[in-house]
Amino acid sequence: MRNLIPKTFVPILFFTIILAIVFPALSALKPVIKQIYNSSSLTAISPVQNKWNGFEIIEFKFNGVDAKIVFPKKPNLSKNWIWRTQFWAHEPQTDIALLNQGFHVVYVDVVDLYGNKVAVNRLSDFYTFLIKNFGLNKKTVLEGMSRGGLDAFNWASENTDKVFCIYVDAPVCDIKSWPGGLGKGQGSKNDWEKCLKAYGLTELSVKEFKGIPLNNCIKLAKAKIPIISVCGDADIVVPFEENSLKLAEIYCAAGGKIELIVKKGVGHHPHSLQDPKPIVDFILKHTKNR
Numbered sequence: 001m002r003n004l005i006p007k008t009f010v011p012i013l014f015f016t017i018i019l020a021i022v023f024p025a026l027s028a029l030k031p032v033i034k035q036i037y038n039s040s041s042l043t044a045i046s047p048v049q050n051k052w053n054g055f056e057i058i059e060f061k062f063n064g065v066d067a068k069i070v071f072p073k074k075p076n077l078s079k080n081w082i083w084r085t086q087f088w089a090h091e092p093q094t095d096i097a098l099l100n101q102g103f104h105v106v107y108v109d110v111v112d113l114y115g116n117k118v119a120v121n122r123l124s125d126f127y128t129f130l131i132k133n134f135g136l137n138k139k140t141v142l143e144g145m146s147r148g149g150l151d152a153f154n155w156a157s158e159n160t161d162k163v164f165c166i167y168v169d170a171p172v173c174d175i176k177s178w179p180g181g182l183g184k185g186q187g188s189k190n191d192w193e194k195c196l197k198a199y200g201l202t203e204l205s206v207k208e209f210k211g212i213p214l215n216n217c218i219k220l221a222k223a224k225i226p227i228i229s230v231c232g233d234a235d236i237v238v239p240f241e242e243n244s245l246k247l248a249e250i251y252c253a254a255g256g257k258i259e260l261i262v263k264k265g266v267g268h269h270p271h272s273l274q275d276p277k278p279i280v281d282f283i284l285k286h287t288k289n290r
Helices: 009-037 040-044 093-099 117-134 148-158 189-199 213-222 244-253 277-285
Strands: 048-052 055-062 065-071 081-084 104-108 140-145 163-169 227-232 258-263
Touching (some): 065 117, 081 093, 093 104, 093 140, 093 277, 104 117, 140 148, 148 163, 148 213, 213 244, 227 244, 227 277, 244 258, 258 277
Parallel strands (some): 081 104, 081 140, 140 163, 163 227, 227 258
Antiparallel strands (some): 048 055, 055 065, 065 104
């Protein structure tokens, strides 16, 4: 029997089949790829695209430190986003739930800076980068776990017009409590030395230092930024009474609104809630249609 398919047609047929297989996969990545390569800044910093809990993530160096952006499968109309300040991917259930609600999740490394001016400036630079290159909402949701509370509160207090609400989890609200251990907590000698150095303080001068969330939260209260704090009442690392409870008392007295979720008999760990619905509902309430 004669071959009815011309030899010159075989390469074309093969190429067509390959396109049929590959193109749908490329189409699925198209929104992220387009976003990456439309940005000259991102091209310059060579982002690496991976998967994180089933979502597209790009990882790259921002001003020399690790940074990450996770993309929802379908962004919500407001281009909302949550900003984790420390401990990437630890107890990620809130982040994942918000990704399913169309939020982006972002992170830039500010480790060992304890919310100092360098950390605040780096966060501000990253904020500008995100707004310029990704068109995200000009207001964010801050997520501060443990020492990440220092970063969340300190940055928010200087950028009240850029924050919808704040979710903190066993947050450090006073460096004298942690890492100082000058109250009921066990403290951390190594972190205390690094923290004092980061702020340019001494054991003596830190006693008069005012640049902590217990003080700067008053700016947040006046700006009417709602806060939700999840913590354990048996925490000996970041004692509840010296941190979340004390901040809540100051915050309410200044006219702010804060919701405390206190886990009875629980220490510093585990963070978050097994079912993050109360946290997610709080965030959605304060970002909906805005």
